[in-house]
Amino acid sequence: MSRKRLIICALAVLVGMLVGFILYEWVFDFLIAPYKDIATADNAVVPGKLVVFDPLEGFSVRIKTSAYTGIALAMPVILWQIWQFVTPGLYPHERRY
Numbered sequence: 001m002s003r004k005r006l007i008i009c010a011l012a013v014l015v016g017m018l019v020g021f022i023l024y025e026w027v028f029d030f031l032i033a034p035y036k037d038i039a040t041a042d043n044a045v046v047p048g049k050l051v052v053f054d055p056l057e058g059f060s061v062r063i064k065t066s067a068y069t070g071i072a073l074a075m076p077v078i079l080w081q082i083w084q085f086v087t088p089g090l091y092p093h094e095r096r097y
Helices: 002-022 024-038 057-089 092-096
Strands: none
Touching (some): 002 024, 002 057, 024 057
């Protein structure tokens, strides 16, 4: 039974990652907005822009952002599956709480 719950959690994260990959521009703009607010010409090397040191860094940031967004979107499913895994081991008076 626990294997089924792990597979459900993994599928929920993958679906969330797909949604995160599609909505990457919006999520990235939301996350970078505070940096753009404080990065002015006086205190930044490249005002309002990110510095890239590796050719694949842009893609890896996209994958990581999509993964974290996927986990965040899948969290209700993950928590429900954890609860469904734990519930059978509880005493009746513990389930009430």
